Amino acid sequence: MTDAPRSPESAGPEPERAPSLTPPSASELVGAALGDAARRAGLDPSAGGPTGHVVWRAMGGWRGILESVLPSLVFVILFTVTYDPETQRGDLWLSLGLSVGLAAVFTLIRLLTRSPAGAAIGGLVATAGAAALALLTGRGQDNFVFGFITNAAYGTAFLVSALIGWSLIGLAVGFLMNEGTRWRSDKRKRRVFFWLAIAWAGLFAFRLAVQLPLYFAGDVTALGTLKLIMGLPLFAPLVAVTWLAVRALYPAPAK
Incomplete structure (x- = not known):
């Protein structure tokens, strides 16, 4: 006798479907890369935390600040001290040597202490290349x-x-909040x-607008000083504004 067909209720579970082999889109790849970078910098909106603490982590704490500021500061001070008005030159070998040396020391300390060294290595390569x-x-x-x-590339992007x-902010946040690119269908999020x-583009453009004339004028001391002033002191407030704006879009769930 032929078995009667089974009803859907009596049928066993359906076999699992094969996972989709669709490759990720370009926006997903960019969002994942930016999101991972933001998370490593302590800028994950889902993690919460006070704004001041978030900004401090983004700057890398005291170690990150020293790694960002000291090599350039040493170069500016030594170049200014050794500057000869007659030749209109400073001691480049001494100024650049100590600057690169400091960057190398910071990188070595991170490697020896098994701390994340990606940013320090990148800073060392950039410092050595510029020197x-x-x-x-x-x-x-x-x-x-x-x-x-770097400022021109970031500003343009x-x-x-x-x-x-x-x-780019939306792509990073969308990845971090497991939202993908769905934020693009929300007018408020798109506007923010x-x-x-x-x-952020304005910050990078502002740096170029102020510093490029000093570069063409050959005023190394003023250029180096303004680079320091327009570095972390402008970066930190914009990180805070970005963080607060994103938290307003994605409020933490009530406990």
Whole structure:
């Protein structure tokens, strides 16, 4: 006798479907990369925490501040002290040597203490590359060229992402909040992420607008001083504004 067909209720569980083999989109890849970078910097909105603590972590604490400031500060001080008005040159070898040496010491300390060394290694490579360019040309102001390139690249990326509707801030936050790109269908989020990206683009453009004239004028002391002033002192408040804006869009669940 032929078995009667089973009803859906009596049928066993359906076999599991094979996972989708669709490759991730470009926006998903960019969002994942930016989100991972933000998480490592302590800027995960889902983690919560006071704004001041978040900004402090983003700057890397005392160690991060020293690693960011001291090499440039040492270069500016030594170049200024050894500057000869007649030749209009400072001692580049001494100034750049100690600057790169400090960056190398910070990197070595991180490696020996098994601390995350990615940022320190990147800073060492950038510092050494900038020093090599300055020594090659014999001009102290060329020590800042790589910084100009970095500011121009970041500023352009933030500006373009905002103008085409794919804010880099939105991509990073969407990944961190497990939202993907769904934020683009929310007008409020799109507007906030647009202006945040514009603000970051404005920061990088402002640095270039102020510092480039000093570069072409060859004023190394003023250029180095303004680079320090326009570094963390401008970075920290914008991190705080970004954090507060994102937390307003994604309030923590009530306990």
